[in-house]
Amino acid sequence: MPKNKKITRSAADKADLGEKVMAKIRSGQVKMKPKWLFIAGSVLSLAGLIGLSVSAVFLINIVFFLLRKHGPMGHWRLELMLNSLPFWVPVAAIICLVGGIWLLKKYDFSYKKNFTLIVLGFIFSIIIAAWLVDAIGLNERLLKGGRMRRLYQQLEKQEETLPRGRGNGLYRKNIQK
Amino acid sequence: MVKISKLSDEQLVDYIRGKDKEAYVEIVNRYKDRLVRYATYLTGDNDNASDAVQEAFIKAYINLNGFNTKKKFSSWIYRIVHNEAMNLLRRDNKELPMFKDVDFKSGVNLEEELIKKELQAHARHCLSQMPLIYREVLSLYFLEERSYEEISDILRIPIGTVGTRINRAKVLMKKICQKTKK
Secondary structure (H helix, E strand, O other), X not given: OOHHHHHHHXXXXXXXXXXXXXXXXXXOOOOOOOHHHHHHHHHHHHHHHHHHHXXXXXXXXXXXXXXXXXXXXXXXXXXXXXXXXXXXXXXXXXXXXXXXXXXXXXXXXXXXXXXXHHHHHHHHHHHHHHHXXXXXXXHHHHHHOOOOHHHHHHHHXXXXXXXXXXXXXXXXXXXXX | OOOHHHOOHHHHHHHHHXXXXXXXXXXXXXXXXXXXXXHHHHHOOHHHHHHHHHHHHHHHHXXXXXOOXXXXXXXXXXXXXXXXXXXXXXXXXXOOOOOOOOOOOOOOOOOOOHHHHHHHHHHXXXXXXXXXXXXXXXXXXXXXXXXXXXXXHHHOOOHHHHHHHHHHHHHHHHHHHHHHHO
16 A cells, blocks of 8 residues: 555544544533532542541451450460450451552552552551550540440450350369359 | 633633533644554554544543643543553553554654654664563653653653663663664
């Protein structure tokens, strides 16, 4: 095919491209999404990110609470922990963290910064926040009153019951005597 | 009456959103050549590139209200074309497209400058041999004349990474070109 013919075809393709796009717009086949949709999207994403962070703080805080509440019997501590720890807590915390990080990555600003640093900072700040909540005694306040009272009391009760593993029945009998 | 050809891209977007959607044709005319050229560098195929650009213009129009006019429109539209081209590549499952007979519109009359043409063809051939991550930065920086910051916005990578990739790409390009010359 001669070169000039190819150039003509290419130019026609490009002109055609513009016409095709405009024809779709004019016919109403393609419509602009309303502005409120984007505003709602941003607000919901931000709320989701905050919600996930708060949930992660709360769930990690429960782990701190359980760790602290276990008695002075050192050798029983690990077993007690493993038996009474609600494993959904760390799993849910990790899911929340991953979700939060994913949302962070979706945000425009994240690629401009050192992403590893953002992720590490995010995890570190959540653990610190959870530890602070535990250290300032918010758990105790929630245990005594407030909306989360039932959950904390349930966790405390769970911790007081003896481990349900093998041979623990014997241990329970001895204690009861 | 507003003369749309004198408006900046961002002002034009504001005008399209608020007053006249017909003015979108100006956006299409301003960008179609460069976008088709960029998409062709990525996909290695003129037809695929045209499809990607057409789809990108439609997506850009649909999401025009989501564009932040404080940012650069060119980076935004390049980003959309980039995504479309990547989707096409994924669909066709070809990582390293070879250039077929492809035409590019540029300001220079290539037919009269045979040497330049040959050089360009050789450069294009070398470019086609490169991995995608280097091809995209090289074409954006040298052929589309985008700044580091714009490339960072288009490819969603930190500015430092843009610099590193360009430097590596230059070394790689040199090696490939020397190899293919032999």
